[in-house]
Structures are given as structure tokens and as C-alpha cells.
Amino acid sequence: MADIVEHFRKGTFEQQYWLPAHNKRRESSLFRKNKEFIRDECGVPCWVCGSKKDREVHHVFEWSFWNAVHPEKVTNILKAIEFYDDDYVNRANKPRKLRDRIKEIEKSKPVINTPDDVRNLVVFCRKHHRLKLTGIHTITFPIWLAISAVPARGGILTRKQILMAAERVRKIDEELASLAENNYEPYRT
Numbered sequence: 001m002a003d004i005v006e007h008f009r010k011g012t013f014e015q016q017y018w019l020p021a022h023n024k025r026r027e028s029s030l031f032r033k034n035k036e037f038i039r040d041e042c043g044v045p046c047w048v049c050g051s052k053k054d055r056e057v058h059h060v061f062e063w064s065f066w067n068a069v070h071p072e073k074v075t076n077i078l079k080a081i082e083f084y085d086d087d088y089v090n091r092a093n094k095p096r097k098l099r100d101r102i103k104e105i106e107k108s109k110p111v112i113n114t115p116d117d118v119r120n121l122v123v124f125c126r127k128h129h130r131l132k133l134t135g136i137h138t139i140t141f142p143i144w145l146a147i148s149a150v151p152a153r154g155g156i157l158t159r160k161q162i163l164m165a166a167e168r169v170r171k172i173d174e175e176l177a178s179l180a181e182n183n184y185e186p187y188r189t
């Protein structure tokens with residue numbers, strides 16, 4: 001099985017999608033409250049890499065699609081993915097506080113009826129949220145899902161090595177773009 005890591009591949013894709021009619025987006029007070037709760041009060045790390053730097057809060061089901069989705073289906077899908085499993089919750093600064101809140105919401109609101117519900121929010125660092133080639137918004141779900149299942153230790157490649165490889169390609173791309181614009185500055189010192 002020595003040849004299982006065959007190559008690092010790069011590709012582009014286009015996507016086309018609709019958006020249901022929705023109100024102009026503004027940050028709701030519930031989102032602000034839940035964002036502060038999970039990220040700042042409970043101190044949960046980036047779900048992908050475990051970093052506690054530059055953390056942003058991501059809606060798993062996007063706010064803009066909410067008017068078109070079925071709340072029970074959303075609830076079932078989020079339960080199946082189980083972002084807040086023991087492995088993740090235990091890496092928070094205050095795991096018990098987070099676990100208790102989720103249990104409490106599950107009891108009082110079995111069906112998720114707003115995109116700003118804690119169960120639809122997850123923390124990613126900036127790199128794994130929106131940056132090119134590494135963020136959940138910039139790679140396809142199959143790739144993201146596979147990365148998420150790579151073990152932190154003991155795999156053919158660790159998750160850290162795979163993430164590092166994608167990040168290097170992103171940095172090389174940035175260098176090439178700045179070279180093309182004649183303001184090249186090497187990032188390696």
C-alpha cells in the first residue's frame with residue numbers, strides 16, 4: 001500500500017445554483033449571542049485543524065438558502081454529521097458548558113427552526129473557512145469530507161500534512177499572482 005498517496009491534484013470547477021428569495025442579511029441577535037457563546041465563552045477550536053487562532057463562525061446550512069430548506073431534513077442531516085461529537089466538544093476550553101447547552105436546546109427545540117441555532121453553527125479558522133484552496137467555502141464537499149476523516153495521527157499522511165500541502169499550493173498561487181502584477185515579494189524568509 002506504499003503507493004496509496006499517488007499525487008497531489010489541482011483542478012477548478014464551476015458551479016451554478018439558485019437562491020430563494022430572502023430578506024437582506026443582517027447579523028441577528030441570536031447569531032451574535034451563539035457566536036460569542038461557542039467561540040468565546042466555550043472556546044471551541046477550528047473544527048478542521050484544531051487551531052484557536054483567527055476563528056470565525058460558519059453556518060452549516062447557509063442563511064441565504066434557509067427559506068427553501070425543510071427544518072426536519074436540516075435537523076436530520078446535522079445529527080448525521082454530528083459536528084459536536086465528544087472528540088470535538090472535549091477540545092473546547094469549557095466542554096461541559098457546551099455539552100449542557102446543546103442537550104438543553106435539543107430538549108426544548110428538537111427541530112432546528114433558525115439558521116442561527118447553535119447546532120447549525122461551527123467554528124473554523126480563517127484558513128479553513130474562506131481562504132482559497134483550503135476553506136470550506138472554496139473546496140467541494142467530497143474533498144472537504146475526506147480531509148475531515150483523515151486521522152490526526154497514524155494515517156499514511158496526517159491531516160496536518162494534507163492541510164499543509166493545500167496551503168502551500170495556495171501560497172505559491174498568491175506568489176505567482178503577485179509576480180504577474182509586478183509586486184512580487186517572496187513569503188519565505
Ligand SMILES: [Zn+2]
Nearest residue numbers: 046049125128
Ligand atoms: Zn483550521
